Amino acid sequence: MWFFNSPQVVYGEGALAFLETLEGQRACIISDANLVKLGMVERIRTALEPSGMDVQVFHDVEPDPSLETVRKGAEFLLQHNPQWIIAVGGGSVLDAAKGMWVLYERPDMDPSGINPIETLHLRQKARFVAIPTTTGTGSEATWAIVLTDSAERRKLGLGSRETMPDIAILDPELVAALPPRLTADTGLDALTHAVEGYTSSFHNDFCDGLCLQAARLIFEYLPQAVADGSDLEARTHTQNAATIAGLGFGNSMAALAHGMGHALGGIFHVPHGRAVALFLPYTIEFTARGEPETLRYQELAQFLGLPAANQAESAASLVKAIRELAGSLGQPLTLADCGIARADLEREMDLLVQNAMGDTQTIMSVRIPDDEEMKRLFLAAYDGTPVQF
């Protein structure tokens, strides 16, 4: 027994107008200060005007949102008692808003204990609309919540099937002004979702097609979206790919690159998409040396039109294609390229390994490293050396 969860996805030019159809008396927008400054939050507020709802705004979500921010946002929601929670932003905002939603409905809960095992009984007070302003997180179409425990310097992979948004609105105009670096970071996050969703131990028939198509769209359109953000066709396809990848990996889980990326982000604050995409080629090399019957790189590489005579060649083809794409977009290919000093990496290695090994996504990999192998993976990613163990 397993499940496939999805929001209602409203997409394409003018999708934002869907907001006027929402029925209720009160809505709260959750966002960040930068999007307020860019006028994005005001656009959402304007789009909500025909609904006649009273609209309040919480705009204090920071990158890599903390458990404390989630508690503060939940207090805001409890104060205003909304029937709709409208999250507007990138993955940090959407994930934080999901956490706030849980605490709004269940003030008794510890946000670090939001889990997929218990029944939370959400939607007694509010429903949830996700409006992504980046093209990669996929959070608008997953129930995953990544929050940062600042005290432990650790990102926590949390979530419940109930924290799937009710509605996801993809309006390409909202991402037209996304800067090239953010477009590349988030687009490669989507590619990592697609690859890991297709190859994780929880892969399934419902998600395979989504992951394959998302990977193809990213390879085809991301370079143009980065080169010319005003190309609406490229923007639309990368935006769609991000949500499609979200639906894919959100129902089949991510894997090792996410476990390592979360650990890195919690300590060195490398942006999520940049971190997971940087690790992806290394984790493919590592995973490809596992049990042959668990591997799915050949089908993936074949679909992408890459050399794919066997699993080994397919994994190598994928690694090469991912590195070439990331390199062409000016992305770092090693941890050294990220500006991390070797001494800092070595000083933090024990915590990096501990957090990566304890991450909820690491255990979804079809080959799980031990502590020593995890350390060697971080070192390989630092130096840019092939993984041959």
Add this chain to the structure above:
Amino acid sequence: MSIPFPSDAWIKAMMEDLNASESYLEAAKNWEGDFHFVVHPGGTLEKTVVLYMDLWHGKCRDAYEVAEPGGSKPVFVLAGPVAVWKKVMTKKLDPMQAMMTGQLKLTGNMAIVMKNVRAAKELVESCTRIDTEFPL
């Protein structure tokens, strides 16, 4: 020789396996909390059996079949029908999927679980290593 499940001998065999496991020691080094494994009837198992494990920083300090269920309250309880336990222990069902779909019900401090998923996985891995005779 196969050990009947669920039984006092079986949980003691699992304790031995856990305490010999380097990977469990590594994965559960921060774990503090005892467990009740509740096995509901099925096949020739006619009554619910509760097995206790005291898990502490990568080691199992004690394990036994509980003579009078309900007398003590452990930090965590993992409960399910013996048929589901068998599927998990014979690797026919992923333990995480078993819990996420409610086939095995886990109760306790979920914040601890979410920070120690690897320990939980290693714990179930240990079950799969015991040569077990099932009542169905």
